[in-house]
Amino acid sequence: MSAQNYGSHDQNGLHDSQTPPPSPPRRKLALVLVGGAAVVLAVAGIVSRHSHYMNLAQEMAIESIPAVQVIAPQPGPNERRLSLPANIAAWYQAPIYAQVSGYVKMWYKDFGAVVKAGDVLAEIDTPGLDAQYAAAKANLNVAQARYKLAQITAKRWKALQGTQAVSQQEVDVQAANAEAQKAQVEAAEHDVERYAALEGFKRIVAPFDGVVTSRFADVGDYVNAGRGDVDSHGNATELFSVADVHAMRVFVAVPQDYADIISPRLEADLEVPQYPGRKFKARFLATATAFNASTRTVTTELTLDNKSGELWPNSYATARFRAPGDTNMLILPEGALIFRAEGTQVALVDETDHVHLVNVTVGTNLGTTLQILSGVKKTDRIINNPSAGLLDGQKVRVVKGTPGYNMPPKKPAPANKVEGNSASQDNTRAMPEDNTPAAEAGGRP
Numbered sequence: 001m002s003a004q005n006y007g008s009h010d011q012n013g014l015h016d017s018q019t020p021p022p023s024p025p026r027r028k029l030a031l032v033l034v035g036g037a038a039v040v041l042a043v044a045g046i047v048s049r050h051s052h053y054m055n056l057a058q059e060m061a062i063e064s065i066p067a068v069q070v071i072a073p074q075p076g077p078n079e080r081r082l083s084l085p086a087n088i089a090a091w092y093q094a095p096i097y098a099q100v101s102g103y104v105k106m107w108y109k110d111f112g113a114v115v116k117a118g119d120v121l122a123e124i125d126t127p128g129l130d131a132q133y134a135a136a137k138a139n140l141n142v143a144q145a146r147y148k149l150a151q152i153t154a155k156r157w158k159a160l161q162g163t164q165a166v167s168q169q170e171v172d173v174q175a176a177n178a179e180a181q182k183a184q185v186e187a188a189e190h191d192v193e194r195y196a197a198l199e200g201f202k203r204i205v206a207p208f209d210g211v212v213t214s215r216f217a218d219v220g221d222y223v224n225a226g227r228g229d230v231d232s233h234g235n236a237t238e239l240f241s242v243a244d245v246h247a248m249r250v251f252v253a254v255p256q257d258y259a260d261i262i263s264p265r266l267e268a269d270l271e272v273p274q275y276p277g278r279k280f281k282a283r284f285l286a287t288a289t290a291f292n293a294s295t296r297t298v299t300t301e302l303t304l305d306n307k308s309g310e311l312w313p314n315s316y317a318t319a320r321f322r323a324p325g326d327t328n329m330l331i332l333p334e335g336a337l338i339f340r341a342e343g344t345q346v347a348l349v350d351e352t353d354h355v356h357l358v359n360v361t362v363g364t365n366l367g368t369t370l371q372i373l374s375g376v377k378k379t380d381r382i383i384n385n386p387s388a389g390l391l392d393g394q395k396v397r398v399v400k401g402t403p404g405y406n407m408p409p410k411k412p413a414p415a416n417k418v419e420g421n422s423a424s425q426d427n428t429r430a431m432p433e434d435n436t437p438a439a440e441a442g443g444r445p
Helices: 002-006 024-063 127-159 168-200 256-261 423-430
Strands: 079-096 102-107 120-125 203-205 210-215 222-224 228-230 240-255 267-271 280-287 297-305 315-324 330-333 338-340 343-349 355-359 361-365 369-374
Touching: 079 210, 079 256, 079 267, 102 127, 120 240, 127 168, 240 256, 240 267, 240 315, 256 297, 256 315, 256 361
Parallel strands: none
Antiparallel strands: 079 240, 079 315, 102 120, 102 222, 120 203, 210 240, 222 228, 240 297, 267 280, 267 315, 280 297, 330 369, 338 343, 343 355, 361 369
Protein backbone atom coordinates (compact mmCIF):
# COMPACT_ATOMS: atom_id res chain seq x y z
CA MET A 1 0.00 0.00 0.00
CA SER A 2 2.83 2.35 0.82
CA ALA A 3 4.61 1.46 -2.33
CA GLN A 4 1.60 2.34 -4.36
CA ASN A 5 1.34 5.73 -2.60
CA TYR A 6 5.05 6.41 -3.08
CA GLY A 7 4.93 5.79 -6.74
CA SER A 8 1.63 7.54 -7.36
CA HIS A 9 1.38 10.68 -9.59
CA ASP A 10 -1.24 13.41 -9.84
CA GLN A 11 -3.15 14.09 -12.98
CA ASN A 12 -0.43 16.52 -14.27
CA GLY A 13 2.21 13.91 -13.96
CA LEU A 14 3.95 15.63 -10.95
CA HIS A 15 4.68 14.32 -7.52
CA ASP A 16 2.39 15.49 -4.69
CA SER A 17 5.35 17.05 -2.76
CA GLN A 18 6.52 19.41 -5.58
CA THR A 19 5.23 23.11 -6.30
CA PRO A 20 4.81 24.19 -9.86
CA PRO A 21 7.25 27.03 -10.83
CA PRO A 22 5.76 30.47 -11.73
CA SER A 23 5.28 31.35 -15.29
CA PRO A 24 7.49 34.07 -16.83
CA PRO A 25 4.65 36.64 -17.49
CA ARG A 26 3.70 36.80 -13.83
CA ARG A 27 7.28 37.40 -12.71
CA LYS A 28 7.66 40.34 -15.06
CA LEU A 29 4.40 41.90 -13.88
CA ALA A 30 5.53 41.74 -10.25
CA LEU A 31 8.83 43.42 -11.11
CA VAL A 32 7.02 46.15 -13.01
CA LEU A 33 4.68 46.85 -10.09
CA VAL A 34 7.55 47.03 -7.58
CA GLY A 35 9.54 49.37 -9.81
CA GLY A 36 6.55 51.63 -10.42
CA ALA A 37 5.86 51.90 -6.70
CA ALA A 38 9.49 52.83 -6.06
CA VAL A 39 9.39 55.51 -8.75
CA VAL A 40 6.14 56.93 -7.37
CA LEU A 41 7.59 57.06 -3.84
CA ALA A 42 10.75 58.73 -5.07
CA VAL A 43 8.85 61.32 -7.05
CA ALA A 44 6.54 62.00 -4.09
CA GLY A 45 9.52 62.44 -1.78
CA ILE A 46 11.24 64.83 -4.13
CA VAL A 47 8.07 66.88 -4.58
CA SER A 48 7.44 66.97 -0.79
CA ARG A 49 11.00 68.06 -0.02
CA HIS A 50 10.85 70.73 -2.66
CA SER A 51 7.53 71.97 -1.27
CA HIS A 52 8.93 72.06 2.26
CA TYR A 53 12.01 73.89 1.01
CA MET A 54 9.91 76.49 -0.76
CA ASN A 55 7.70 76.95 2.32
CA LEU A 56 10.73 77.28 4.56
CA ALA A 57 12.34 79.78 2.21
CA GLN A 58 9.12 81.78 2.12
CA GLU A 59 8.83 81.76 5.91
CA MET A 60 12.47 82.79 6.28
CA ALA A 61 11.91 85.62 3.83
CA ILE A 62 8.89 86.77 5.84
CA GLU A 63 10.62 86.42 9.21
CA SER A 64 13.63 88.37 7.98
CA ILE A 65 11.39 91.45 7.85
CA PRO A 66 10.93 92.93 11.36
CA ALA A 67 7.41 92.60 12.72
CA VAL A 68 6.04 95.81 14.23
CA GLN A 69 2.81 96.96 15.78
CA VAL A 70 1.51 100.36 14.85
CA ILE A 71 -0.66 102.87 16.67
CA ALA A 72 -2.10 106.28 15.80
CA PRO A 73 -1.81 109.54 17.76
CA GLN A 74 -4.78 109.98 20.02
CA PRO A 75 -6.55 113.20 21.12
CA GLY A 76 -5.81 114.52 24.56
CA PRO A 77 -8.06 113.60 27.50
CA ASN A 78 -11.10 115.68 28.39
CA GLU A 79 -9.92 115.72 31.98
CA ARG A 80 -6.41 115.56 33.37
CA ARG A 81 -5.94 113.58 36.56
CA LEU A 82 -2.90 113.71 38.77
CA SER A 83 -2.11 111.89 42.02
CA LEU A 84 0.67 113.27 44.20
CA PRO A 85 1.90 112.60 47.74
CA ALA A 86 0.92 115.26 50.26
CA ASN A 87 1.70 116.16 53.85
CA ILE A 88 -1.01 117.32 56.24
CA ALA A 89 0.11 119.92 58.76
CA ALA A 90 -1.69 121.75 61.53
CA TRP A 91 -3.01 125.24 60.92
CA TYR A 92 -0.62 126.46 63.63
CA GLN A 93 1.98 124.34 65.39
CA ALA A 94 4.40 125.76 67.95
CA PRO A 95 7.23 124.06 69.83
CA ILE A 96 7.46 125.67 73.27
CA TYR A 97 10.85 126.21 74.89
CA ALA A 98 11.78 127.57 78.30
CA GLN A 99 12.85 131.21 78.57
CA VAL A 100 14.37 130.75 82.04
CA SER A 101 16.77 128.22 83.50
CA GLY A 102 15.68 126.00 86.34
CA TYR A 103 13.97 122.74 87.23
CA VAL A 104 10.52 121.59 86.23
CA LYS A 105 8.33 121.98 89.29
CA MET A 106 5.16 120.42 87.85
CA TRP A 107 3.51 119.76 84.50
CA TYR A 108 -0.27 119.95 84.08
CA LYS A 109 -1.08 118.95 80.47
CA ASP A 110 -0.22 115.64 78.87
CA PHE A 111 -0.35 114.28 75.31
CA GLY A 112 -3.61 114.95 73.53
CA ALA A 113 -4.88 117.49 76.06
CA VAL A 114 -7.16 120.15 74.61
CA VAL A 115 -5.97 123.55 75.80
CA LYS A 116 -7.02 127.16 75.53
CA ALA A 117 -4.75 130.12 74.98
CA GLY A 118 -3.09 130.98 78.32
CA ASP A 119 -3.62 127.59 79.98
CA VAL A 120 -0.67 126.66 82.19
CA LEU A 121 1.22 123.67 80.84
CA ALA A 122 4.01 123.51 83.42
CA GLU A 123 5.85 125.51 86.10
CA ILE A 124 9.60 125.96 86.50
CA ASP A 125 11.35 126.48 89.83
CA THR A 126 14.02 129.21 89.43
CA PRO A 127 15.69 130.14 92.76
CA GLY A 128 18.50 131.98 90.98
CA LEU A 129 16.08 134.12 89.02
CA ASP A 130 14.09 134.87 92.16
CA ALA A 131 17.23 136.16 93.88
CA GLN A 132 18.11 138.34 90.89
CA TYR A 133 14.59 139.74 90.86
CA ALA A 134 14.81 140.62 94.57
CA ALA A 135 18.21 142.27 94.03
CA ALA A 136 16.83 144.31 91.13
CA LYS A 137 13.99 145.59 93.28
CA ALA A 138 16.48 146.50 96.04
CA ASN A 139 18.65 148.38 93.57
CA LEU A 140 15.58 150.29 92.45
CA ASN A 141 14.93 151.37 96.04
CA VAL A 142 18.51 152.56 96.41
CA ALA A 143 18.34 154.50 93.15
CA GLN A 144 15.09 156.14 94.17
CA ALA A 145 16.59 157.19 97.54
CA ARG A 146 19.63 158.70 95.84
CA TYR A 147 17.47 160.54 93.38
CA LYS A 148 15.34 161.97 96.17
CA LEU A 149 18.46 163.22 98.00
CA ALA A 150 19.85 164.72 94.80
CA GLN A 151 16.59 166.56 94.20
CA ILE A 152 16.66 168.10 97.70
CA THR A 153 20.30 169.12 97.35
CA ALA A 154 19.77 170.65 93.94
CA LYS A 155 16.78 172.62 95.24
CA ARG A 156 18.81 174.08 98.13
CA TRP A 157 21.69 175.09 95.86
CA LYS A 158 19.16 176.61 93.49
CA ALA A 159 17.81 178.78 96.33
CA LEU A 160 21.32 180.15 97.02
CA GLN A 161 21.90 181.02 93.39
CA GLY A 162 22.94 184.68 92.91
CA THR A 163 24.42 185.13 96.39
CA GLN A 164 28.03 185.18 97.51
CA ALA A 165 27.56 181.77 99.28
CA VAL A 166 27.70 179.56 96.18
CA SER A 167 28.98 179.85 92.66
CA GLN A 168 26.94 179.29 89.53
CA GLN A 169 29.05 176.29 88.64
CA GLU A 170 28.22 174.50 91.87
CA VAL A 171 24.53 175.12 91.29
CA ASP A 172 24.74 173.61 87.83
CA VAL A 173 26.65 170.57 89.15
CA GLN A 174 23.97 169.76 91.71
CA ALA A 175 21.23 170.12 89.11
CA ALA A 176 23.08 167.74 86.75
CA ASN A 177 23.59 165.26 89.58
CA ALA A 178 19.87 165.19 90.20
CA GLU A 179 19.25 164.41 86.53
CA ALA A 180 21.83 161.62 86.63
CA GLN A 181 20.16 160.06 89.66
CA LYS A 182 16.84 160.23 87.84
CA ALA A 183 18.36 158.28 84.97
CA GLN A 184 19.67 155.69 87.43
CA VAL A 185 16.16 155.25 88.77
CA GLU A 186 14.79 154.69 85.25
CA ALA A 187 17.51 152.11 84.55
CA ALA A 188 16.71 150.29 87.79
CA GLU A 189 13.02 150.31 86.93
CA HIS A 190 13.71 148.71 83.53
CA ASP A 191 15.87 146.10 85.21
CA VAL A 192 13.06 145.23 87.59
CA GLU A 193 10.61 145.01 84.67
CA ARG A 194 12.96 142.64 82.84
CA TYR A 195 13.21 140.29 85.81
CA ALA A 196 9.47 140.57 86.35
CA ALA A 197 8.93 139.43 82.75
CA LEU A 198 11.30 136.52 83.30
CA GLU A 199 9.40 135.60 86.42
CA GLY A 200 6.33 135.31 84.20
CA PHE A 201 8.12 132.75 82.05
CA LYS A 202 8.28 130.43 85.02
CA ARG A 203 4.78 129.45 83.95
CA ILE A 204 4.74 127.65 80.55
CA VAL A 205 1.43 128.55 78.89
CA ALA A 206 -0.33 127.57 75.65
CA PRO A 207 0.11 130.23 72.94
CA PHE A 208 -3.27 129.48 71.30
CA ASP A 209 -6.20 127.10 71.40
CA GLY A 210 -5.21 123.64 70.29
CA VAL A 211 -4.02 120.18 71.26
CA VAL A 212 -0.83 119.17 73.05
CA THR A 213 0.95 116.96 70.53
CA SER A 214 4.18 116.36 72.49
CA ARG A 215 5.50 116.65 76.05
CA PHE A 216 9.17 116.24 76.85
CA ALA A 217 9.13 117.88 80.28
CA ASP A 218 9.03 115.85 83.47
CA VAL A 219 9.20 116.78 87.14
CA GLY A 220 12.77 117.50 88.18
CA ASP A 221 14.15 117.97 84.67
CA TYR A 222 16.63 120.79 84.27
CA VAL A 223 15.74 123.23 81.51
CA ASN A 224 18.05 125.83 80.06
CA ALA A 225 16.92 129.27 78.97
CA GLY A 226 16.18 129.22 75.24
CA ARG A 227 17.34 125.62 74.80
CA GLY A 228 14.47 123.64 76.25
CA ASP A 229 14.88 120.34 78.02
CA VAL A 230 18.50 119.15 78.24
CA ASP A 231 18.87 115.39 78.67
CA SER A 232 21.81 113.42 80.05
CA HIS A 233 23.53 113.51 76.65
CA GLY A 234 23.26 117.27 76.37
CA ASN A 235 20.58 117.25 73.71
CA ALA A 236 17.97 119.99 73.92
CA THR A 237 14.33 119.51 72.93
CA GLU A 238 11.17 121.55 73.30
CA LEU A 239 9.15 121.16 76.46
CA PHE A 240 5.77 120.99 74.72
CA SER A 241 4.25 121.20 71.24
CA VAL A 242 0.81 122.65 70.73
CA ALA A 243 -1.09 122.40 67.43
CA ASP A 244 -4.18 124.23 66.27
CA VAL A 245 -6.13 121.59 64.33
CA HIS A 246 -9.45 123.34 63.71
CA ALA A 247 -8.28 123.47 60.08
CA MET A 248 -5.39 121.74 58.32
CA ARG A 249 -2.83 122.82 55.78
CA VAL A 250 -1.92 120.40 52.99
CA PHE A 251 1.43 120.79 51.26
CA VAL A 252 1.92 119.23 47.83
CA ALA A 253 4.98 119.38 45.58
CA VAL A 254 3.52 119.84 42.08
CA PRO A 255 5.88 118.97 39.18
CA GLN A 256 6.74 121.69 36.71
CA ASP A 257 4.89 119.88 33.91
CA TYR A 258 1.63 120.26 35.83
CA ALA A 259 2.12 123.76 37.19
CA ASP A 260 -0.46 125.11 34.75
CA ILE A 261 -3.26 123.48 36.77
CA ILE A 262 -2.51 125.66 39.80
CA SER A 263 -5.12 128.37 40.24
CA PRO A 264 -7.41 129.72 42.99
CA ARG A 265 -10.08 127.29 41.73
CA LEU A 266 -7.87 124.25 42.26
CA GLU A 267 -9.37 121.48 44.40
CA ALA A 268 -8.14 118.04 45.40
CA ASP A 269 -9.55 114.86 46.90
CA LEU A 270 -7.41 113.69 49.81
CA GLU A 271 -7.10 110.03 50.76
CA VAL A 272 -5.43 109.00 54.02
CA PRO A 273 -4.46 105.44 54.99
CA GLN A 274 -6.38 105.46 58.29
CA TYR A 275 -9.69 106.13 56.54
CA PRO A 276 -9.79 103.83 53.48
CA GLY A 277 -12.51 104.66 51.01
CA ARG A 278 -13.08 108.18 52.36
CA LYS A 279 -12.24 111.40 50.54
CA PHE A 280 -11.63 114.83 52.03
CA LYS A 281 -12.10 117.95 49.93
CA ALA A 282 -9.17 120.39 50.01
CA ARG A 283 -9.19 123.87 48.51
CA PHE A 284 -6.38 125.99 47.12
CA LEU A 285 -4.75 128.38 49.61
CA ALA A 286 -1.38 129.53 48.27
CA THR A 287 1.57 128.57 46.09
CA ALA A 288 5.25 129.40 46.29
CA THR A 289 5.32 130.76 42.68
CA ALA A 290 8.87 129.41 42.38
CA PHE A 291 10.30 125.99 41.59
CA ASN A 292 12.69 124.04 43.75
CA ALA A 293 15.95 123.85 41.84
CA SER A 294 16.70 120.28 42.97
CA THR A 295 13.26 118.72 42.39
CA ARG A 296 11.69 121.08 39.78
CA THR A 297 8.50 121.16 41.82
CA VAL A 298 6.52 124.03 43.27
CA THR A 299 5.16 123.89 46.80
CA THR A 300 1.39 124.30 46.73
CA GLU A 301 -0.67 124.78 49.87
CA LEU A 302 -4.25 123.58 50.25
CA THR A 303 -6.59 123.81 53.21
CA LEU A 304 -9.54 121.88 54.59
CA ASP A 305 -11.75 122.05 57.68
CA ASN A 306 -11.05 119.68 60.55
CA LYS A 307 -13.64 120.61 63.15
CA SER A 308 -14.16 116.95 64.05
CA GLY A 309 -10.43 116.45 64.64
CA GLU A 310 -10.28 113.34 62.46
CA LEU A 311 -7.14 114.44 60.66
CA TRP A 312 -3.91 114.67 62.61
CA PRO A 313 -0.84 116.81 61.93
CA ASN A 314 2.06 115.33 59.94
CA SER A 315 -0.17 112.73 58.29
CA TYR A 316 0.67 111.31 54.88
CA ALA A 317 -2.02 111.68 52.24
CA THR A 318 -2.57 111.20 48.52
CA ALA A 319 -3.88 114.29 46.74
CA ARG A 320 -5.85 113.58 43.57
CA PHE A 321 -6.26 116.59 41.31
CA ARG A 322 -8.61 117.08 38.40
CA ALA A 323 -8.11 119.74 35.75
CA PRO A 324 -9.67 120.39 32.32
CA GLY A 325 -7.88 118.66 29.44
CA ASP A 326 -7.27 119.67 25.83
CA THR A 327 -8.77 117.35 23.23
CA ASN A 328 -7.03 119.24 20.43
CA MET A 329 -3.61 118.01 21.45
CA LEU A 330 -2.11 114.76 20.18
CA ILE A 331 -0.66 112.26 22.63
CA LEU A 332 1.51 109.17 22.30
CA PRO A 333 2.63 106.58 24.84
CA GLU A 334 6.14 106.95 26.19
CA GLY A 335 7.17 103.66 24.58
CA ALA A 336 6.62 105.06 21.08
CA LEU A 337 9.43 107.63 21.43
CA ILE A 338 13.01 107.07 20.31
CA PHE A 339 15.79 109.03 22.03
CA ARG A 340 18.90 109.34 19.88
CA ALA A 341 21.61 111.85 19.09
CA GLU A 342 19.36 113.37 16.44
CA GLY A 343 16.80 114.20 19.14
CA THR A 344 13.43 112.80 20.13
CA GLN A 345 11.94 110.82 17.25
CA VAL A 346 9.11 108.49 16.31
CA ALA A 347 9.06 105.78 13.63
CA LEU A 348 6.38 106.27 10.99
CA VAL A 349 5.26 103.52 8.60
CA ASP A 350 4.22 104.63 5.10
CA GLU A 351 1.85 102.95 2.63
CA THR A 352 4.61 100.63 1.39
CA ASP A 353 5.45 99.50 4.95
CA HIS A 354 8.76 101.34 5.06
CA VAL A 355 10.03 103.15 8.14
CA HIS A 356 10.66 106.90 8.34
CA LEU A 357 12.23 108.37 11.48
CA VAL A 358 10.72 111.79 12.22
CA ASN A 359 11.75 114.33 14.86
CA VAL A 360 8.96 115.42 17.21
CA THR A 361 8.54 118.11 19.83
CA VAL A 362 7.32 116.86 23.19
CA GLY A 363 5.00 118.93 25.38
CA THR A 364 3.33 118.12 28.68
CA ASN A 365 4.06 114.84 30.40
CA LEU A 366 0.69 113.25 31.19
CA GLY A 367 2.07 110.29 33.12
CA THR A 368 2.15 107.29 30.79
CA THR A 369 1.58 109.46 27.70
CA LEU A 370 3.22 112.59 26.30
CA GLN A 371 1.85 115.54 24.41
CA ILE A 372 3.27 115.83 20.90
CA LEU A 373 3.43 119.45 19.78
CA SER A 374 4.76 118.89 16.25
CA GLY A 375 6.03 116.18 13.92
CA VAL A 376 3.03 113.85 13.57
CA LYS A 377 -0.56 113.93 12.30
CA LYS A 378 -3.69 112.11 13.36
CA THR A 379 -3.53 109.78 10.34
CA ASP A 380 0.09 108.68 10.82
CA ARG A 381 0.92 105.08 11.60
CA ILE A 382 3.52 105.04 14.37
CA ILE A 383 5.46 102.00 15.55
CA ASN A 384 4.78 101.18 19.18
CA ASN A 385 7.84 100.14 21.22
CA PRO A 386 10.33 100.35 18.32
CA SER A 387 13.58 98.42 18.61
CA ALA A 388 16.87 100.24 19.13
CA GLY A 389 18.25 98.92 15.81
CA LEU A 390 15.41 100.23 13.66
CA LEU A 391 16.76 102.12 10.61
CA ASP A 392 15.25 104.80 8.42
CA GLY A 393 13.87 103.31 5.17
CA GLN A 394 13.80 99.78 6.54
CA LYS A 395 11.07 97.41 5.36
CA VAL A 396 8.78 96.21 8.16
CA ARG A 397 5.87 93.86 8.54
CA VAL A 398 2.81 95.22 10.36
CA VAL A 399 1.18 92.72 12.71
CA LYS A 400 -1.86 92.94 14.93
CA GLY A 401 -1.69 94.18 18.47
CA THR A 402 -1.81 92.10 21.60
CA PRO A 403 -5.10 92.36 23.55
CA GLY A 404 -4.56 93.90 26.95
CA TYR A 405 -1.03 95.04 26.13
CA ASN A 406 -1.10 97.58 23.32
CA MET A 407 -4.78 97.38 22.43
CA PRO A 408 -7.80 97.59 24.76
CA PRO A 409 -9.48 94.27 25.51
CA LYS A 410 -13.14 93.89 24.67
CA LYS A 411 -15.38 94.20 27.68
CA PRO A 412 -17.26 91.03 28.59
CA ALA A 413 -20.97 90.91 27.84
CA PRO A 414 -23.39 91.42 30.73
CA ALA A 415 -24.22 88.29 32.67
CA ASN A 416 -27.89 88.38 31.73
CA LYS A 417 -27.04 88.34 28.00
CA VAL A 418 -24.55 85.48 28.06
CA GLU A 419 -26.05 82.16 27.16
CA GLY A 420 -24.72 79.06 28.79
CA ASN A 421 -22.69 78.61 31.95
CA SER A 422 -19.48 77.09 30.67
CA ALA A 423 -16.24 78.84 31.54
CA SER A 424 -14.92 78.46 28.01
CA GLN A 425 -17.89 80.34 26.60
CA ASP A 426 -17.38 83.27 29.01
CA ASN A 427 -13.69 83.47 28.17
CA THR A 428 -14.45 83.51 24.46
CA ARG A 429 -16.84 86.40 24.84
CA ALA A 430 -14.32 88.33 26.92
CA MET A 431 -11.64 88.29 24.22
CA PRO A 432 -11.64 90.86 21.39
CA GLU A 433 -12.44 89.69 17.89
CA ASP A 434 -9.70 89.72 15.27
CA ASN A 435 -11.73 91.74 12.81
CA THR A 436 -12.19 94.73 15.11
CA PRO A 437 -10.68 98.02 13.92
CA ALA A 438 -8.44 98.15 16.99
CA ALA A 439 -6.89 94.79 16.18
CA GLU A 440 -6.37 95.74 12.56
CA ALA A 441 -4.64 98.98 13.51
CA GLY A 442 -2.30 97.24 15.89
CA GLY A 443 -3.59 98.87 19.05
CA ARG A 444 -5.50 102.00 17.98
CA PRO A 445 -8.60 102.42 20.10
